[in-house]
Amino acid sequence: MTTYAALLRGINVGGKKKVPMAELRGLMEGLGHEGVHTHLQSGQAVFTTGRGDEESLADELTRAIEGHFGFPVDVLVRDHAYLEAVAAACPFPAAELEPRQLHVTYFSASVGAERFADIDPAAHLPEEFRLGDRALYLYAPDGLGRSKLAEALARPRVNRGLIATSRNWNTVVKLVELTGS
CATH class of the missing domain: 3.30.70 (Alpha-Beta Plaits)
Structure with a gap:
């Protein structure tokens, strides 16, 4: 199992592309991800999964968000090791x-x-x-x-x-x- 952060671009800004965090968590849990929690309202979600890689997980989440909310959202998924290396x-x-x-x-x-x-x-x-x-x-x-x-x-x-x-x-x-x- 690997822990990732999903970074959503351009949501909940100026009343556009509203993505309630509770709905995002439910959507991600419905995709089979575990330990899903969000940080702030600006598009960060942390989750754990044992399948996929950063790119395939981002593609899956991008499709699911558009299907659920009705608009496209760019998504990046990065694992802990990468995020830690960038900060360091x-x-x-x-x-x-x-x-x-x-x-x-x-x-x-x-x-x-x-x-x-x-x-x-x-x-x-x-x-x-x-x-x-x-x-x-x-x-x-x-x-x-x-x-x-x-x-x-x-x-x-x-x-x-x-x-x-x-x-x-x-x-x-x-x-x-x-x-x-």
């Missing part, structure tokens, strides 16, 4: 920063620096980003809502062909904790 590899001094200043964008596949070639890092200072394993770390000292670099990183041409979903550092750490227990 953070290139920024996470312990010294406010959690609102540090974010991780999880990608459905590996990304290379060429995707970001048209973004001038110097033009966005003191904001910075670094690439990791299917992840991007963003340091935004004034928070994500005011980040011009976050806007540039979210452009469709940068993320073309990928599922990408971001979490603040508090959530990154919490997911490691929840999938490890």
